[in-house]
Amino acid sequence: xxxxxxGQAPVEILLQPLGIDQARGRQGMLLLIATEASLFVVLxxxxxxxxxxxxxxxxxxxxxxxxxxxxxxVLLGSSAxxxxxxxxxxxxxxxxxxxxxxxxxxxxxxxxxxxxxxxRGHLKHLTPQMNSYGSIFYTIxxxxxxxxxxxxxxxxxxxxxxxxxxxxxxxxxxxxxxxxYWHFVDIVWVFIVGILYILPNLR
Amino acid sequence: xxxxxxxxxxxxxxxxxxxxxxxFSTVDHKEIGRRYLVTAMIFLxxxxxxxxxxxxxxxxxxxxxxxxxxxxxxxxxxxMTMIFWYASPxxxxxxxxxxxxxxxxxxxxxxxxNAFTYWSFVTSGLFLYAxxxxxxxxxxxxxxxxxxxxxxxxxxxxxxxxxxxLLFLTISTTVGAVNFIVTIFRLRAPGMAISRMPLLAxxxxxxxxxxxxxxxxxxxxxxxxxxxxHWGFHFFDVAYGGSALLWQQLFWFFGHPWVYxxxxxxxxxxxxxxxxxxxxxxxxxxxxxLATVLTGVxxxxxxxxxxxxxxxxxxxxxxxxxxxxxxxxFSAVQVFAWIATMWKGRLVLTASMYxxxxxxxxxxxxxxxxxxxxxxxxxxxxxDTYWVVSHLHYVLVGANVxxxxxxxxxxxxxxxxxxxxxxxxxxxxWVMFLGFNLAFFPMHLMGIAGMPRRIYTYPPxxxxxxxxxxxxxxxxxxxxxxxxxxxNVFWSLxxxxxxxxxxxxxxxxxxxxxxxxxxxxxxxxxxxxxRHPLWxxxxxxxxxxxxxxxxxxxxxxxxxxLDAEPVALGKMPEDSLAPLxxxxxxxxxxxxxxxxxxxxxxxxxxAVIPAMGYWLWPQHEREVA
Numbered sequence: 001x002x003x004x005x006x007g008q009a010p011v012e013i014l015l016q017p018l019g020i021d022q023a024r025g026r027q028g029m030l031l032l033i034a035t036e037a038s039l040f041v042v043l044x045x046x047x048x049x050x051x052x053x054x055x056x057x058x059x060x061x062x063x064x065x066x067x068x069x070x071x072x073x074v075l076l077g078s079s080a081x082x083x084x085x086x087x088x089x090x091x092x093x094x095x096x097x098x099x100x101x102x103x104x105x106x107x108x109x110x111x112x113x114x115x116x117x118x119x120r121g122h123l124k125h126l127t128p129q130m131n132s133y134g135s136i137f138y139t140i141x142x143x144x145x146x147x148x149x150x151x152x153x154x155x156x157x158x159x160x161x162x163x164x165x166x167x168x169x170x171x172x173x174x175x176x177x178x179x180x181y182w183h184f185v186d187i188v189w190v191f192i193v194g195i196l197y198i199l200p201n202l203r
Numbered sequence: 204x205x206x207x208x209x210x211x212x213x214x215x216x217x218x219x220x221x222x223x224x225x226x227f228s229t230v231d232h233k234e235i236g237r238r239y240l241v242t243a244m245i246f247l248x249x250x251x252x253x254x255x256x257x258x259x260x261x262x263x264x265x266x267x268x269x270x271x272x273x274x275x276x277x278x279x280x281x282x283m284t285m286i287f288w289y290a291s292p293x294x295x296x297x298x299x300x301x302x303x304x305x306x307x308x309x310x311x312x313x314x315x316x317n318a319f320t321y322w323s324f325v326t327s328g329l330f331l332y333a334x335x336x337x338x339x340x341x342x343x344x345x346x347x348x349x350x351x352x353x354x355x356x357x358x359x360x361x362x363x364x365x366x367x368x369l370l371f372l373t374i375s376t377t378v379g380a381v382n383f384i385v386t387i388f389r390l391r392a393p394g395m396a397i398s399r400m401p402l403l404a405x406x407x408x409x410x411x412x413x414x415x416x417x418x419x420x421x422x423x424x425x426x427x428x429x430x431x432x433h434w435g436f437h438f439f440d441v442a443y444g445g446s447a448l449l450w451q452q453l454f455w456f457f458g459h460p461w462v463y464x465x466x467x468x469x470x471x472x473x474x475x476x477x478x479x480x481x482x483x484x485x486x487x488x489x490x491x492x493l494a495t496v497l498t499g500v501x502x503x504x505x506x507x508x509x510x511x512x513x514x515x516x517x518x519x520x521x522x523x524x525x526x527x528x529x530x531x532x533f534s535a536v537q538v539f540a541w542i543a544t545m546w547k548g549r550l551v552l553t554a555s556m557y558x559x560x561x562x563x564x565x566x567x568x569x570x571x572x573x574x575x576x577x578x579x580x581x582x583x584x585x586x587d588t589y590w591v592v593s594h595l596h597y598v599l600v601g602a603n604v605x606x607x608x609x610x611x612x613x614x615x616x617x618x619x620x621x622x623x624x625x626x627x628x629x630x631x632x633w634v635m636f637l638g639f640n641l642a643f644f645p646m647h648l649m650g651i652a653g654m655p656r657r658i659y660t661y662p663p664x665x666x667x668x669x670x671x672x673x674x675x676x677x678x679x680x681x682x683x684x685x686x687x688x689x690x691n692v693f694w695s696l697x698x699x700x701x702x703x704x705x706x707x708x709x710x711x712x713x714x715x716x717x718x719x720x721x722x723x724x725x726x727x728x729x730x731x732x733x734r735h736p737l738w739x740x741x742x743x744x745x746x747x748x749x750x751x752x753x754x755x756x757x758x759x760x761x762x763x764x765l766d767a768e769p770v771a772l773g774k775m776p777e778d779s780l781a782p783l784x785x786x787x788x789x790x791x792x793x794x795x796x797x798x799x800x801x802x803x804x805x806x807x808x809x810a811v812i813p814a815m816g817y818w819l820w821p822q823h824e825r826e827v828a
Binding site: 018019020021022023024027028031032034035036038039041042043045046049050128129130131132133134135136139153157161162163167168169170171174 | 385417430443444445449452772815816
C-alpha cells in the first residue's frame with residue numbers, strides 16, 4: 001500500500017483563481033436560527049403540555065388580541081422594509097440599504113413600545129406568578145422580546161460596519177445574515193399571535 | 204519553491220506567538236483540541252474519585268463515611284462531571300483535533316468560535332465546582348426532578364449552580380456543534396465527496412445536529428427551573444396548574460439525544476481504527492454511515508422510555524417502547540460491520556485494538572440489557588434500581604471510556620509525536636476491563652434484588668452486602684487500570700519512540716502530516732480520489748506548481764457540500780482575545796444570576812455586546828512578507 005506518484009494533474013478547477021468564501025457565516029447563521037427555532041418549538045410544547053392538551057386554555061380568560069395584531073403589522077412591515085433593503089445591497093445601493101435598516105430598527109423600537117403597553121394592560125388581569133398559564137405566557141412573549149432586542153443589536157451593528165456589501169474581509173454578507181435573523185424573529189411572532197392570542201379566542 | 208522555505212513561511216502565517224497573549228488568543232484547532240482533551244481527562248479523574256468515595260461508602264452496610272447530604276452531592280457531581288464535563292467534551296476534543304486534519308482543512312470553519320467553546324466549557328466547569336467551595340453542590344441527581352428541586356424542598360444555591368452551569372455549558376456545546384457542521388459541510392478537501400468522508404466525520408456531524416436540535420429543551424427546562432425557584436413562576440407545581448412531568452418531558456427530550464451525543468463520535472472513532480488494525484477497509488461503509496445518521500434521527504423519538512414508570516397511555520408507551528427497540532437495530536448494524544471487518548481482515552492486536560474490542564463486548568452487554576429495559580413490565584420492575592445504574596454504566600463506560608482510551612492509544616502518537624508503551628497499555632486494558640465488569644456487573648443483580656439507586660447506605664441482611672463489596676473492589680481495580688494508562692502517557696512523553704508520520708500505516712489524511720502536525724497541517728492542501736487516501740496510489744499532496752499552498756495569509760479551500768468541488772478560498776481569522784473576553788462577560792452574567800444580583804447580571808449581559816462587537820469587527824490582516 002505504498003504511495004506512488006500517480007502523475008495525474010490535481011483537480012483541474014483548482015487552476016482557476018478562487019474567490020473568497022462567503023458561505024460559512026451564512027451556514028452558521030442558518031444553524032443558529034435552527035437551534036433558536038427549536039427553542040421556541042420547545043416553549044410552545046410546554047405551553048401545550050401545561051394546557052392539558054388543549055390549545056384554547058378553556059379555564060383561562062383569553063388575551064386581548066388588538067395590540068398583538070398591531071404589533072404583527074409592525075413586524076411584518078419591518079421585514080418587508082428589510083427585504084427591500086437586502087435587494088438594495090445586492091444592487092449596490094448601500095445608502096438606501098442603510099436607510100431601510102435604520103427604519104427597520106425604528107419599527108423594532110415601535111414594537112417594544114407597543115409591547116410595553118400590551119404588558120401593562122395584560123398584567124392587570126394576569127401576572128406570571130398567578131398560575132402556570134401566566135408563567136408560560138410571559139415566558140414565551142418575553143423570550144421573543146429578548147430575541148427581538150438581540151436582532152435589533154445585530155442590525156445596529158451592521159449599520160455601523162464600514163462596508164455592508166460583498167467584501168473580502170469578514171464579516172461577509174453581514175447585511176443579509178442579520179436580516180435573516182430579523183425575519184426569523186418576525187416569524188416567531190406570527191406563531192405567537194396564532195397560538196397564544198388567536199387560538200384561545202376561538203371558542 | 205523549496206519546501207523548507209514554504210514551510211517556514213506557512214509557520215510564520217499560522218503559528219500563534221509563544222507569549223502569554225499568544226496562549227490566551229490562539230485559535231489553532233490542534234491547540235484547542237489538546238486543551239479539550241487534557242481538561243476533559245482531569246474531569247474524568249475528579250469524577251472517578253467521586254465515584255470511588257461513593258463505592259467506599261457503599262462497600263458494606265450501614266457505613267458512616269459520608270453524611271446523607273454529602274452523599275447526595277457527591278453522586279450528583281459525579282454524574283454531572285462525567286456526563287457533561289467529561290463524556291461530551293472529550294469527544295469534542297478528539298473531533299476538534301482530528302476533523303480538520305481528517306478532511307484536509309487547515310482549521311475549523313469558525314476558529315474563534317472554536318476557542319470560545321473551549322473557554323466557556325472550562326469556565327462553566329469551574330463555575331459548577333465553585334459550588335463545592337460553598338458546600339452547596341447540586342444534590343438532586345443529573346436529571347434533577349422537581350418538585351424536589353423547587354426552592355421549597357431544595358433551598359440554597361445547589362440547584363441554581365446546576366441550572367446556571369448547564370445553561371452556560373449549553374452555549375458552549377451549541378456553538379461547537381454549529382462549528383463542526385459548517386466545517387464538515389464546507390471545508391472538506393477537494394474530491395472528498397460525502398461518499399468518501401471518514402466515518403468519524405459522519406458521527407461528528409450527526410452528533411452536532413442532535414445537539415443543535417435537542418439542547419434548547421435543556422435550556423428551556425433550566426430557565427423555567429430558575430424562574431420558578433427565584434421569581435415565583437409556576438411551571439412544575441401542580442397547585443398552580445403546573446406539572447412536574449413537564450420537567451421530565453423537557454429534560455428527556457434533551458437527555459436521550461444526549462446519550463447519542465456522547466456515544467456516536469466514539470463509534471466513529473472505533474470505525475476509524477478497527478479497519479486500520481484489521482488491515483482492510485471497513486465492511487459496509489454506506490450502512491455504517493447511514494446507521495450513524497439514523498441513530499441520531501431516531502434518537503429524538505425515544506425520550507419517553509425514561510418515563511415509563513410515571514403512568515401514561517398504552518399507545519404512547521408502545522410507540523416509545525418500539526422506537527427504543529428500533530434504535531438498537533442501527534447499533535447492531537455497526538457492531539456487525541465491525542465484527543465482519545475483523546473477520547475478513549488480518550488483526551493487528553495493539554493496545555488500541557484491545558480497548559476497541561473491550562468496547563464491543565461492553566456495548567453488546569449494555570445494549571442487550573437496554574433492550575431488556577425497553578420492555579415495559581421489566582422497566583417497571585427495575586426502574587430506579589441498580590439495574591439502571593448498571594445499564595447506563597455499561598453503555599457510558601463501555602461505549603465512551605473504552606473507545607476514548609482506544610482513541611488515545613491510536614491518536615496520541617499523532618498528537619504528541621511519541622508512541623505509547625504497548626505492554627503497559629495492554630496491562631492497563633486488562634485491569635480496566637476486569638475492574639469494570641467486576642464493578643458494574645453485580646449491579647445488575649443488585650437491581651434485580653431490589654436495591655434502589657441513590658441510597659447512601661442500606662441495612663444488612665438483604666443479600667446486597669457481598670455484591671456491593673465486589674462492586675467496590677471492582678471500582679478500585681478500574682481506577683488502578685486508568686492510572687496505568689495515565690502513567691503510560693507520561694512515560695511516552697518522556698521515553699516513547701518517535702512515531703513518525705504514519706506509525707499504524709493508516710488510511711486517513713491526518714497520518715500524512717508530521718507527528719505532531721505543524722500549525723498549518725498541510726503544505727499543499729490535499730486532493731482526494733478515494734475513501735482511503737493513504738492506501739490508494741494517488742498522491743494527495745502532488746502539486747508540482749505549488750498551486751495549492753495558499754501562503755498569502757491564513758487560507759484554506761472551501762468546497763461544495765456533496766461532491767466537495769473547490770468553490771472558494773476560506774479566509775481564516777487571526778488569533779484573538781475576543782473569545783476569552785466573551786467568556787468573561789458570560790461568567791459575570793451567570794455569577795450575577797447566581798447571586799440574584801440583577802446589576803451584576805446586567806453588567807455581564809451588556810458586556811457581551813462590546814465583546815461580540817470587537818470579535819466581529821473587520822480587521823486588517825497581519826501582513827506576511
